[in-house]
Amino acid sequence: MNPKLQWLRNKMVSLDLQGLIISNPISMKYLTGISAEGILLLTRKENIYITDARYIEYVHSILTLYDEIIVYDINDVSKDDYENFFMFCENVGFEENYVTYAKYKEMIRKYKINNFVETEYIIEKQRMIKDEKEINNIKKACEITDDCFSYILTYIKPGMTELQIAKEIEEYYKERTEGLSFDTIVASGENTSMPHAVPTDRKIKKKDIITIDMGCKINGYCSDMTRTFFVGEIPEEIKKVYDLVLKNQMQTSDAFKDGVSTRLLSKMVENDFHLNGYDLVHSIGHGVGMEIHEAPYIGGKTDTNLKENMIVTNEPGIYIPGKFGVRIEDTVQITKFGSINLTKSEKNYIII
Amino acid sequence: MNPKLQWLRNKMVSLDLQGLIISNPISMKYLTGISAEGILLLTRKENIYITDARYIEYVHSILTLYDEIIVYDINDVSKDDYENFFMFCENVGFEENYVTYAKYKEMIRKYKINNFVETEYIIEKQRMIKDEKEINNIKKACEITDDCFSYILTYIKPGMTELQIAKEIEEYYKERTEGLSFDTIVASGENTSMPHAVPTDRKIKKKDIITIDMGCKINGYCSDMTRTFFVGEIPEEIKKVYDLVLKNQMQTSDAFKDGVSTRLLSKMVENDFHLNGYDLVHSIGHGVGMEIHEAPYIGGKTDTNLKENMIVTNEPGIYIPGKFGVRIEDTVQITKFGSINLTKSEKNYIII
Numbered sequence: 001m002n003p004k005l006q007w008l009r010n011k012m013v014s015l016d017l018q019g020l021i022i023s024n025p026i027s028m029k030y031l032t033g034i035s036a037e038g039i040l041l042l043t044r045k046e047n048i049y050i051t052d053a054r055y056i057e058y059v060h061s062i063l064t065l066y067d068e069i070i071v072y073d074i075n076d077v078s079k080d081d082y083e084n085f086f087m088f089c090e091n092v093g094f095e096e097n098y099v100t101y102a103k104y105k106e107m108i109r110k111y112k113i114n115n116f117v118e119t120e121y122i123i124e125k126q127r128m129i130k131d132e133k134e135i136n137n138i139k140k141a142c143e144i145t146d147d148c149f150s151y152i153l154t155y156i157k158p159g160m161t162e163l164q165i166a167k168e169i170e171e172y173y174k175e176r177t178e179g180l181s182f183d184t185i186v187a188s189g190e191n192t193s194m195p196h197a198v199p200t201d202r203k204i205k206k207k208d209i210i211t212i213d214m215g216c217k218i219n220g221y222c223s224d225m226t227r228t229f230f231v232g233e234i235p236e237e238i239k240k241v242y243d244l245v246l247k248n249q250m251q252t253s254d255a256f257k258d259g260v261s262t263r264l265l266s267k268m269v270e271n272d273f274h275l276n277g278y279d280l281v282h283s284i285g286h287g288v289g290m291e292i293h294e295a296p297y298i299g300g301k302t303d304t305n306l307k308e309n310m311i312v313t314n315e316p317g318i319y320i321p322g323k324f325g326v327r328i329e330d331t332v333q334i335t336k337f338g339s340i341n342l343t344k345s346e347k348n349y350i351i352i
Numbered sequence: 353m354n355p356k357l358q359w360l361r362n363k364m365v366s367l368d369l370q371g372l373i374i375s376n377p378i379s380m381k382y383l384t385g386i387s388a389e390g391i392l393l394l395t396r397k398e399n400i401y402i403t404d405a406r407y408i409e410y411v412h413s414i415l416t417l418y419d420e421i422i423v424y425d426i427n428d429v430s431k432d433d434y435e436n437f438f439m440f441c442e443n444v445g446f447e448e449n450y451v452t453y454a455k456y457k458e459m460i461r462k463y464k465i466n467n468f469v470e471t472e473y474i475i476e477k478q479r480m481i482k483d484e485k486e487i488n489n490i491k492k493a494c495e496i497t498d499d500c501f502s503y504i505l506t507y508i509k510p511g512m513t514e515l516q517i518a519k520e521i522e523e524y525y526k527e528r529t530e531g532l533s534f535d536t537i538v539a540s541g542e543n544t545s546m547p548h549a550v551p552t553d554r555k556i557k558k559k560d561i562i563t564i565d566m567g568c569k570i571n572g573y574c575s576d577m578t579r580t581f582f583v584g585e586i587p588e589e590i591k592k593v594y595d596l597v598l599k600n601q602m603q604t605s606d607a608f609k610d611g612v613s614t615r616l617l618s619k620m621v622e623n624d625f626h627l628n629g630y631d632l633v634h635s636i637g638h639g640v641g642m643e644i645h646e647a648p649y650i651g652g653k654t655d656t657n658l659k660e661n662m663i664v665t666n667e668p669g670i671y672i673p674g675k676f677g678v679r680i681e682d683t684v685q686i687t688k689f690g691s692i693n694l695t696k697s698e699k700n701y702i703i704i
Contacts, residue, residue, distance in 0.1 A: 036548075053633035054547045057673055094453075101456040102448040102470070118454070167526075174519075195406040196388075281405035321409060 001068045004031050005047060007126060012042065012093075019043055019085075019092035020119070021107065023099055026290055027123040029220070032069060033062050040069075043085050050074050083112045093119040124295045128287055130309050134221060135333065138288065138311050141177065141216050141223035142331050142342035148172045148214065149227060149345045153352055158206055158231060162186040162199035165212070173216040181222035182292045185213035192228070192325040195282055195317060206232045209324050215292060215331075222292045224313050225343040226329035229350035238326065239349075241318050244276055245326045246347060248316045252284060256306060256314065256332055256339035262296055263303040269316050270300065278318045285313040288331050310334040311342070353420045356383050357399060359478060364394065364445075371395055371437075371444035372471070373459065375451055378642055379475040381572070384421060385414050392421075395437050402426050435464045445471040476647045480639055482661050486573060487685065490640065490663050493529065493568050493575035494683050494694035500524045500566065501579060501697045505704055510558055510583060514538040514551035517564070525568040533574035534644045537565035544580070544677040547634055547669060558584045561676050567644060567683075574644045576665050577695040578681035581702035590678065591701075593670050596628055597678045598699060600668045604636060608658060608666065608684060608691035614648055615655035621668050622652065630670045637665040640683050662686045663694070 001009065008031060012020055022028060022040035029035050036059060038051030047069045051059055059071055072081075086092050094107065096118040108116055130138070148169060155168055166186045173180055187197035188204050192211045204210065213226040228242065248269045255265055262285075270280040283299025288311050296304035298312060306312070312334065317327030328347055333340045353361070360383060364372055374380060374392035381387050388411060390403030399421045403411055411423055438444050446459065448470040460468055482490070500521060507520055518538045525532055539549035540556050544563045556562065565578040580594065600621045607617055614637075622632040635651025640663050648656035650664060658664070664686065669679030680699055685692045 053631075053671075057546050058548070096454040096457075097452055099453050100449055101446075101451050101453050104453040105448075194409050196410070198410075279405075319405075 001047070002032070002066065004126070005067070005069075008123070009042070011122065011126070015093075015119075015122075017091060017093045017117070017119070018089035020122075021092060021094045021111075022123070023103070024095050024123070027095065027098075030123065030127055030290060032067065034059055038074075041085055044088060046070055048072060048085065050077055082110050086111050086113060089113075091115040091117050093117050093122070095119060095123070097121060097124075121295065127289055128295050128304075128310050129307055130289060130311055134289065135309065135311065137219045137221035138223060138331065138333075139342050141181070141218040141221060142225070142344075144173070144176050144216055144218070145214060145223045145225050145331075145343055146345050148216070149212070149225065152212065153229070153350065156204060156210070156231075156352060158204050158208075160204050161201050162188055162191070162204075163201060165204075166199040169212070169214055177216040177218055178220070179217060181215035181217045181224065185211065185226075187211045187325075190322060190324065193319050193321050193323055195319055195325065195327065204231060207235065209235075209238055209326075211325060211327055213327070213329065220290055222288050222290070223343065224288050224292060224315075224329065224331050225345065226315060226317075226327045227345055227347070227350065228326045228328060229352060231352055233351065234349055238324055241278070241320070241324075241326050242349070244273070244278070245316055245318055245328055248272055248284075249314055249328045249330075249347070252314050252316065253330070253332065253339055253341065256312075256334055258306060258308045258334060258336045260306045261303055262298040262306060263300060266299045273316075273318065280316070281319060282317065284316045287312050306334045308334060308336050314339075353399070354384070354418065356478070357419070357421075360475070361394070363474065363478070367445075367471075367474075369443060369445045369469070369471070371441035372474075373444060373446045373463075374475070375455070376447050376475070379447065379450075382475065382479055382642060384419065386411055390426075393437055396441060398422055400424060400437065402429055434462045438463050438465060441465075443467040443469050445469050445474070447471060447475070449473060449476075473647065479641055480647050480656075480662050481659055482641060482663055486641065487661065487663065489571045489573035490575060490683065490685075491694050493533070493570040493573055494577070494696075496525070496528050496568055496570070497566060497575045497577050497683075497695055498697050500568070501564070501577065504564065505581070505702065508556060508562070508583075508704055510556050510560075512556050513553050514540055514543070514556075515553060517556075518551040521564070521566055529568040529570055530572070531569060533567035533569045533576065537563065537578075539563045539677075542674060542676065545671050545673050545675055547671055547677065547679065556583060559587065561587075561590055561678075563677065563679055565679070565681065572642055574640050574642070575695065576640050576644060576667075576681065576683050577697065578667060578669075578679045579697055579699070579702065580678045580680060581704060583704055585703065586701060590676055593630070593672070593676075594678050594701070596625070596630070597668055597670055597680055600624055600636075601666055601680045601682075601699070604666050604668065605682070605684065605691060605693065608664075608686055610658060610660045610686060610688045612658045613655055614650040614658060615652060618651045625668075625670065632668070633671060634669065636668045639664050658686045660686060660688050666691075 020042040036055035041048040166184045186199045208231040215224040285298035287294040315329030319325035330343045372394040388407035393400040518536045538551045560583040567576040637650035639646040667681030671677035
């Protein structure tokens with residue numbers, strides 16, 4: 001059996017879970033390599049993947065005997081088959097954070113499940129810790145992101161629009177990677193005050209502040225980096241905010257390591273912002289992997305202890321509505337003794 | 353109040369629904385124009401949109417007084433506020449096909465809802481019928497798709513890879529539209545036997561069969577078209593299948609009109625395929641709008657009566673595993689008296 005599926009089987013034993021239904025396509029891709037419409041059933045003895053005629057050939061091209069997954073065409077699965085899959089299971093787990101309420105009800109009916117239990121992000125928690133192959137993919141995506149940022153600094157000229165710059169970044173990524181890991185943010189001037197600004201027709205002007213939040217995908221794994229920089233000069237009122245954000249970004253980077261509480265890190269930044277008269281309006285980081293945003297989330301609302309080989313972002317930001325905003329973000333690997341920045345672009349004042 | 357929200361308010365009255373929670377981002381965008389993370393609450397007297405600090409500025413830039421929507425920052429909403437929103441509602445509807453089981457449980461707790469009722473695709477059903485503006489957007493997307501297909505026929509040469517052709521289509525769309533409405537399918541030779549083939553490094557050869565399934569977006573609305581064509585000549589065994597698919601595509605097109613049962617249409621095609629020794633392995637069409645696949649679905653599993661100003665695809669296909677496949681697809685507008693093809697590219701044998 002492939003190691004990720006074997007891990008899950010062991011986890012089921014330790015949780016005393018007799019059956020499991022995997023429906024989230026990302027869980028499926030992670031566990032089996034399959035990107036298709038279908039459902040994975042872990043019954044007492046078998047791993048079963050049900051899909052439809054559109055994907056049968058493709059699925060067989062992905063799986064090997066070693067995966068130990070039996071593939072069914074949905075048209076060959078009878079009402080009785082569905083009822084038999086989990087017949088002797090005292091409980092069956094499902095992904096309550098992915099399955100809709102309507103599907104939940106349908107599954108109970110279809111599989112005749114008596115005790116359908118929540119599995120509390122069982123796969124997402126496994127995905128937080130990356131293996132060597134996953135880390136190498138993210139590293140590669142981060143390297144290309146650094147290269148793209150270096151290039152884009154030489155490309156940007158006053159008179160260009162935010163949209164034009166975003167398009168150039170996309171082109172750069174398209175030629176070298178699987179494409180964007182999320183829609184690039186290029187915000188300039190007062191638009192930087194919106195953390196999730198969408199690129200507009202606004203033209204870059206002299207003395208502008210520019211924020212670019214960008215990332216790409218390599219073999220299905222994401223990178224994520226933000227830099228805030230300046231055209232010609234840095235206005236004094238912005239410099240103060242930039243220094244405060246950078247100081248907190250560096251302090252967080254220094255504090256990142258195996259065992260540290262994510263809530264504590266967030267509180268540290270929040271306190272320092274408050275002391276200086278600013279609010280922390282978004283979380284200071286999130287896991288990065290097959291998804292651009294995944295567990296763990298580094299904010300005040302949840303708490304996780306960082307673990308070796310988690311990959312997370314470090315991205316404090318301050319936003320002055322209608323005026324400007326500053327965010328500085330790296331993708332970072334957690335180790336036993338500290339953290340390693342996987343994105344390495346300059347963080348001191350960048351003036352173009 | 354904007355007409356789409358007013359429509360929904362009226363629908364609530366007719367369904368005797370006293371409150372409604374809208375969580376699906378597509379429903380939100382459709383009803384309000386907002387693309388952000390947030391939730392829309394239709395209480396007895398008010399329309400309330402709750403979002404977070406990242407989106408507040410953006411949301412205010414989209415809404416006008418005319419929308420009659422009160423915007424809250426999630427950080428300003430107290431436990432009591434949540435409990436008060438639906439306090440005097442005997443029932444509150446939710447989108448059971450979007451809301452996860454975990455969210456469902458959380459909402460009941462947070463809003464103290466006693467009678468949380470399923471709304472059975474209330475918004476999706478409204479979205480099936482397009483207004484003039486929506487139809488014009490789809491028409492425009494279809495026109496550009498026809499233009500792109502004409503161009504790509506002149507572009508393709510033996511020796512090019514499927515990936516290279518897919519990339520050229522994407523570039524074409526990027527320069528003229530909001531981009532792809534779905535990942536372009538370019539399949540050649542035996543790859544055409546997979547209905548959902550992903551473009552590969554396979555090079556186009558003389559005597560190849562090629563299937564391209566493509567579409568773009570204009571103002572958030574999609575187009576969808578497939579053509580199967582040939583390099584140099586058409587092998588006899590494929591010609592027979594092509595003729596059968598085309599005959600059924602044209603017959604369906606002739607049968608499309610207000611009042612017709614979608615299941616009946618699908619059965620018609622399935623029967624004719626069976627008579628000729630082939631299977632119908634996927635549905636013969638689906639609605640097209642803000643999503644590339646949306647209601648109504650034209651297949652054997654569900655039944656809907658077509659209605660004026662629905663926009664659907666007409667896409668029968670036959671696939672011979674390991675050998676080849678043929679699919680021909682148009683985006684079509686349903687009218688009272690028949691249907692109008694919005695994609696108009698040649699459907700008789702195309703040989704390049």
